[in-house]
Amino acid sequence: MAPYITIAIIAYAIGSVNFSVLISRKMAGFDIRDKGSKNAGTTNILRNVGKKAAVLTLICDILKGVVSILIAMLIAKIVEGSNKAILMELAAFFVVVGHTFPIFFEFRGGKGVATSLGVLLIINWKIGLICLTFAIFEIILCRMVSLGSISVAVLFPVLTFFIRDCYLTNWEYSYVIFAIAMAVFVIFNHRENVKRLMNGTENRISFSKKES
Secondary structure: OHHHHHHHHHHHHHHOOOHHHHHHHHHHOOOHHHOOOOOOOHHHHHHHOOHHHHHHHHHHHHHHHHHHHHHHHHHHHHOOOOOHHHHHHHHHHHHHHHHHOOHHHOOOOOOOHHHHHHHHHHHEHHHHHHHHHHHHHHHHHHOOHHHHHHHHHHHHHHHHHHOOOOEOOOOOOHHHHHHHHHHHHHHHHOHHHHHHHHHOOOOOOOOOOOOO
């Protein structure tokens, strides 16, 4: 039980390092959570700080997921008899929880999409690339990041059930349960976006918008 608790705590701590807040304070002199949508994520950074800050935030948030999984793999090697898949799933889930409810930033974080992408790309690169490609095309067509994020959250469990290769471990049914849990959590984080999508009032991004 100790390695599983340990990785959950470590992943949560890593997720709690909110780069969008740190970057907005450093590059723009304000807390991104006080601007725009109030969300501590890449899209809000793009709208209120600029493209460079958004790219930097995106990369850092993705790396949080990657680093958490790598630590889980290290623990699996060190602790004999531990379940590698479960360790990675716990790392993946809790790093996203940390990003959403960061202990270092008053539990006010982002929606966990970029961090979830980092997790997907390393746990199963094939599923990760499919989800990334799908999201990019949908965002380009609809110009709504939230719609792309929600759609991919729904797609992820479906892909996990049918694609059973390219995992870091042998495929297990726990991956499907994990994918469903991740999807529910990400959609929960987008609950206000869902309301706006249903009302036809969701914000759209402009690809021609000049950097702030």
